[in-house]
Amino acid sequence: MGKGITSREEDYSQWYNDLVIKADLAEYAAVRGCMVIKPYGYAIWERMQAVLDKKFKDTGHSNAYFPLFIPKSFFSKEASHVEGFATECAVVTHYRLKNDGHGNIIVDEDAKLEEELIVRPTSETIIWNTYRGWIESYRDLPILVNQWANVVRWEMRTRLFLRTTEFLWQEGHTAHATQEEAIEETEKMLHVYGDFVENYLGVPVIRGRKTENERFAGAIDTYCIEALMQDGKALQAGTSHFLGQNFAKAFDVKFTSREGKLEHVWATSWGVSTRLMGALVMAHSDDQGLVLPPMLAPIQVVVVPIFKTAEEKQAIDTFIDALSTELKSKNISVKYDDRDTQRPGFKFAEWELKGVPLRVAIGARDMQNGTVELARRDTQIKETVEQAGLGDRIERLLNEIQENIFKKALDYRDSHITEVNSYDEFKAVLETKAGFISCHWDGTVETEKLVKEETKATIRCIPLDAKEEAGICIFTGKPSTKRVLFAKAY
Amino acid sequence: MGKGITSREEDYSQWYNDLVIKADLAEYAAVRGCMVIKPYGYAIWERMQAVLDKKFKDTGHSNAYFPLFIPKSFFSKEASHVEGFATECAVVTHYRLKNDGHGNIIVDEDAKLEEELIVRPTSETIIWNTYRGWIESYRDLPILVNQWANVVRWEMRTRLFLRTTEFLWQEGHTAHATQEEAIEETEKMLHVYGDFVENYLGVPVIRGRKTENERFAGAIDTYCIEALMQDGKALQAGTSHFLGQNFAKAFDVKFTSREGKLEHVWATSWGVSTRLMGALVMAHSDDQGLVLPPMLAPIQVVVVPIFKTAEEKQAIDTFIDALSTELKSKNISVKYDDRDTQRPGFKFAEWELKGVPLRVAIGARDMQNGTVELARRDTQIKETVEQAGLGDRIERLLNEIQENIFKKALDYRDSHITEVNSYDEFKAVLETKAGFISCHWDGTVETEKLVKEETKATIRCIPLDAKEEAGICIFTGKPSTKRVLFAKAY
Missing domain, CATH: 3.30.930.10 (Bira Bifunctional Protein; Domain 2)
Structure with a gap:
C-alpha cells in the first residue's frame, strides 16, 4: 500500500x-x-x-x-x-x-x-x-x-x-x-x-x-x-x-x-x-487502515470525482451538490474531495486509511450511464449502482455497515471465549488463540496473583450472567461455584 | 426578600x-x-x-x-x-x-x-x-x-x-x-x-x-x-x-x-x-437575583401550579402537559415545578433568584377563566393572559426579553461613555459616574502607566471605529490623532 x-x-x-x-x-x-x-x-x-x-x-x-x-x-x-x-x-x-x-x-x-x-x-x-x-x-x-x-x-x-x-x-x-x-x-x-x-x-x-x-x-x-x-x-x-x-x-x-x-x-x-x-x-481496523463504524465516523461518505475536462467536472459537481443536500437532510456527513492537487488513486488510499465507511467514485462515463461506483470500507466490496435512489441506498448501506462491523467483532469475540477445566488447558489456550478463558477459580486473591505471575493473565471479570455451576479451581483444585473470565489485557 | x-x-x-x-x-x-x-x-x-x-x-x-x-x-x-x-x-x-x-x-x-x-x-x-x-x-x-x-x-x-x-x-x-x-x-x-x-x-x-x-x-x-x-x-x-x-x-x-x-x-x-x-x-442581574437572557438560560420558562385539591392539580397537569409539548417543539426549555414540599411563594422567589426569564403561574381560577399569569423576570411585569395562543405568546415574549435585556445594557453603556478634554474632567468623571472615558492620549506607555498609578484607570482599547481627530493628550498635552477609551476594569 x-x-x-x-x-x-x-x-x-x-x-x-x-x-x-x-x-x-x-x-x-x-x-x-x-x-x-x-x-x-x-x-x-x-x-x-x-x-x-x-x-x-x-x-x-x-x-x-x-x-x-x-x-x-x-x-x-x-x-x-x-x-x-x-x-x-x-x-x-x-x-x-x-x-x-x-x-x-x-x-x-x-x-x-x-x-x-x-x-x-x-x-x-x-x-x-x-x-x-x-x-x-x-x-x-x-x-x-x-x-x-x-x-x-x-x-x-x-x-x-x-x-x-x-x-x-x-x-x-x-x-x-x-x-x-x-x-x-x-x-x-x-x-x-x-x-x-x-x-x-x-x-x-x-x-x-x-x-x-x-x-x-x-x-x-x-x-x-x-x-x-x-x-x-x-x-x-x-x-x-x-x-x-x-x-x-x-x-x-x-x-x-x-x-x-x-x-x-x-x-x-x-x-x-x-x-x-x-x-x-x-x-x-485492518492492514489498509482504520475501519470506522458509521455512527462515529466524522466523515461517513466521501465522494471522489474522476474527470479530465472542466465540463466533465461541472456536470459531476452539479450532481454531487444535489446528492450532498439530500444526504445532509438525512443527517449523513459527506465530504466532496475535489482537490486538484491529488490523483483519484491517492485519494482512495487516503480515505481508506482514514476509515471512511463509504466511498462514492464518479466519472464522466458514470454521468453518461447514470451510475456511480460505491465502495464499502468494511467489506472492501465495490459495486456500480444507479444514480436514481442513491441517497436512500447510502442511508441503508451505512446501517448495514454499522451492523456488519458489530457482527464481525461479535463473531470473533464469541469464537474466542474458551471454556477450560485444567491449568494445562488454560496455558495452552493462552499460548495459541488467547481470548477470554472461562474457568473455575477458588475466589482468592492469592490464586489470582499466582496465575498472573505465571501467565500474565488476569481475571477480567465475573460475568453478570454467569450461571451457578459446581466446579473446581483450575489452579488449586478448591471448590468453585461460578466460572470467571481470564485474559491477558491492555 | x-x-x-x-x-x-x-x-x-x-x-x-x-x-x-x-x-x-x-x-x-x-x-x-x-x-x-x-x-x-x-x-x-x-x-x-x-x-x-x-x-x-x-x-x-x-x-x-x-x-x-x-x-x-x-x-x-x-x-x-x-x-x-x-x-x-x-x-x-x-x-x-x-x-x-x-x-x-x-x-x-x-x-x-x-x-x-x-x-x-x-x-x-x-x-x-x-x-x-x-x-x-x-x-x-x-x-x-x-x-x-x-x-x-x-x-x-x-x-x-x-x-x-x-x-x-x-x-x-x-x-x-x-x-x-x-x-x-x-x-x-x-x-x-x-x-x-x-x-x-x-x-x-x-x-x-x-x-x-x-x-x-x-x-x-x-x-x-x-x-x-x-x-x-x-x-x-x-x-x-x-x-x-x-x-x-x-x-x-x-x-x-x-x-x-x-x-x-x-x-x-x-x-x-x-x-x-x-x-x-x-x-x-438585580437585587432580586440573576437576570438571564433567554438565549443562554438553562430553563427559559418555569411553570408553578397553585392548587388545593388533587382534582385541581390534575386539571392543571393536563393543561401544562400540552403546553410543555408545544414549547419543546419550539425548542423552548420549560420546567414544571410541581414540588409538593414548597409553597408557590417560595418557588417564585427561587426562580426569580435563578433568573428564569419567564414564569407561568396557574391556579384553579385560571383554569375556570381560561387564563394564566405571566411574569417577566427582566421587567418584573406580571399580566394575566388567555390560555389560547399561549405557546406563541411565550415564544414572542422570550424574543422580546432577549432584545430588552440587550437594549437596557446598551442604553446604560452608551450613557456611560463620556468625552473629556482635560485631566481634571477625567478624574471627576472617574469619581462620579465612572464608565468609559473617551479622551486623547499621547501614545506612550509612560503616560498610560502614570495615569494608571494615579487613578487606577487603564486604556481599555483604541476602538476600531475611532475617528481621526486632532487633539492633545489630557495628561502631557502632546499631540494625538485619535481618542482612546479609559476605564477602571475588572
Whole structure:
C-alpha cells in the first residue's frame, strides 16, 4: 500500500501505533507520556462525547466542574484510595518561576506551597469534600453529577490512547440516601456504557464485576465492560463503581434521613476515557487502515470525482451538490474531495486509511450511464449502482455497515471465549488463540496473583450472567461455584 | 426578600459574590483560588460552549487537544511570553508520593523530574512546538485549530469566574502563509466573539485594539471586546491576538511558499473563558437575583401550579402537559415545578433568584377563566393572559426579553461613555459616574502607566471605529490623532 503501516500479522502493537499516527488520530507530545489528539481523532472523540452526554442527561445527570488540583491531605483520607494512586501522580510544589539573574528561568524557591497539590488522577476526594457542603437532608439527594475533564496518572509505559500520562474522560459521581439506590445507579451506568460501546463503537462487551484484586481503589464493588481486541487481548472499556459509604466516611458527609436519623451518604462513580479511541481502532481496523463504524465516523461518505475536462467536472459537481443536500437532510456527513492537487488513486488510499465507511467514485462515463461506483470500507466490496435512489441506498448501506462491523467483532469475540477445566488447558489456550478463558477459580486473591505471575493473565471479570455451576479451581483444585473470565489485557 | 443577597447599592462586589453563590452558579473550592462550577452555572457555560463551538466550526475550525503540561524550557523560548507568565504558574516537580514509614504521605524525593513542568497558563508554546511537525509546505496551511481546556494562572486575588487560579476556556491557534491572512483571521474571530456576546449574552461590547502596555505577552497586536458592568467598571470579554512570526521563530516553524522560498509561519490565537459567566451576571442581574437572557438560560420558562385539591392539580397537569409539548417543539426549555414540599411563594422567589426569564403561574381560577399569569423576570411585569395562543405568546415574549435585556445594557453603556478634554474632567468623571472615558492620549506607555498609578484607570482599547481627530493628550498635552477609551476594569 505504500502507507507505511506494519501488518497486524507482523507486529500487532506496531500496526496499532502506525495506524494511530498515519491516520492522523494522535501523536506523542514533547512531554513524556502525553499525547496530542489531532483534529481527525478529536472529531471521533467529540462524537463519543455527544452521544454519552445525551445518555447521561437522559438518565437525569447534570454536568459540573471541580478543580484540577487536590490538596495532598485530601488525597490520603481514604486509605485504599491513596494506596492506589500515590505512586503515579504529578505533584505541584511551587507557584512561580523566576530569572536567576544569569538569564536562566528557574523555579522560585520563595514560592513553595505550604501543602503540595496533586493533579487529579480521579476526583472522588475533592468532590466528596465538596458534597459535604451540598447535603444536609434526604431532600438534597440524590446528587447525579458528571464531569468531563482531563486527569493525570504518571504511567511509566505509555501507548497512545491506551495508557497516557494525561487523558480525557468523564467521571460521574453520585450521592444517594440508600445502598440499594446506589447499587442500582452503579448497574444502570454500566449498562449505559455497555449499550453505547456496542451500538456506537460496534464493539461487543462482556458486562461483569471485578475481583477484589482488580477493584478500583476505594470501591466496595467495581463493575466493568470488557472488550476483546483482534490480537486476543482484552481491553477494559469502562467501569462503574459502588463506593459504599467509604468516601462519605472519609469526608464526613452525612444526611438526615426521612426518619430523622443522621446517616452517611452512599456513593457511586463511573467513567470512560479516550481509551475508547484505542478500543475502536484495535477492534475493527485492518492492514489498509482504520475501519470506522458509521455512527462515529466524522466523515461517513466521501465522494471522489474522476474527470479530465472542466465540463466533465461541472456536470459531476452539479450532481454531487444535489446528492450532498439530500444526504445532509438525512443527517449523513459527506465530504466532496475535489482537490486538484491529488490523483483519484491517492485519494482512495487516503480515505481508506482514514476509515471512511463509504466511498462514492464518479466519472464522466458514470454521468453518461447514470451510475456511480460505491465502495464499502468494511467489506472492501465495490459495486456500480444507479444514480436514481442513491441517497436512500447510502442511508441503508451505512446501517448495514454499522451492523456488519458489530457482527464481525461479535463473531470473533464469541469464537474466542474458551471454556477450560485444567491449568494445562488454560496455558495452552493462552499460548495459541488467547481470548477470554472461562474457568473455575477458588475466589482468592492469592490464586489470582499466582496465575498472573505465571501467565500474565488476569481475571477480567465475573460475568453478570454467569450461571451457578459446581466446579473446581483450575489452579488449586478448591471448590468453585461460578466460572470467571481470564485474559491477558491492555 | 430574605434571600441574603447584599444590594448593589450597598456593596456591588458583595452583591456579585452573594449572587453567584446563592443562585448556585459556583463556589470556592477547598483549593486556594479554585472554584467548583455547580450544575446550574455549568449548564449556562455549556450553552455558551455549544454556540461558540458551532461558530468556530462554521468558520472552518476544528477542535484538537494538546497537553496540560509544558516543559519549562519551552515556556521560556519566547522572551516576552515568559515575562508575562512566569510569575503566576503552577510548577510540577515530582511524580510520586510515598509513605514515610510513620504513616504520613509525603512527596517522594526520588521521583523528582529532570525538567520541571508548567501547568499551561495558555498553550502557544506547546502548540507551536507541535505545529513544527505538521507544517512543511504552503499546502499544509492554514491550520485552523481550537481547543477547549482548563488553564492555570496563579492569581493572588481571586473572584469567582472573574479571576480564578484555574479556569475553563477555549483557545484558538491558527497558522497562516501570509501576514494578511493572519490579520484577517484575528479580526474575523474578534467579530465572532463580539457578535456572540451581544446576541447571546445580551451584552454590548466595544471592539478595539489594546495598547502596547495591555497587549498579550508575545503578540504583535491584541484585539479585544470590552463590556461595561453596572458599577461603571469595564470587563474585557474576549481577546484575539495577531502573533506575527514570534512563535514560529521561537519554535522554528517554517514552510515552503508557493514560490519555493522557506519562510516563517504567521500565527494568531484567540480565547474566551468562564470569565464570560461573570460578565453575564454583572451586566444584567438585580437585587432580586440573576437576570438571564433567554438565549443562554438553562430553563427559559418555569411553570408553578397553585392548587388545593388533587382534582385541581390534575386539571392543571393536563393543561401544562400540552403546553410543555408545544414549547419543546419550539425548542423552548420549560420546567414544571410541581414540588409538593414548597409553597408557590417560595418557588417564585427561587426562580426569580435563578433568573428564569419567564414564569407561568396557574391556579384553579385560571383554569375556570381560561387564563394564566405571566411574569417577566427582566421587567418584573406580571399580566394575566388567555390560555389560547399561549405557546406563541411565550415564544414572542422570550424574543422580546432577549432584545430588552440587550437594549437596557446598551442604553446604560452608551450613557456611560463620556468625552473629556482635560485631566481634571477625567478624574471627576472617574469619581462620579465612572464608565468609559473617551479622551486623547499621547501614545506612550509612560503616560498610560502614570495615569494608571494615579487613578487606577487603564486604556481599555483604541476602538476600531475611532475617528481621526486632532487633539492633545489630557495628561502631557502632546499631540494625538485619535481618542482612546479609559476605564477602571475588572
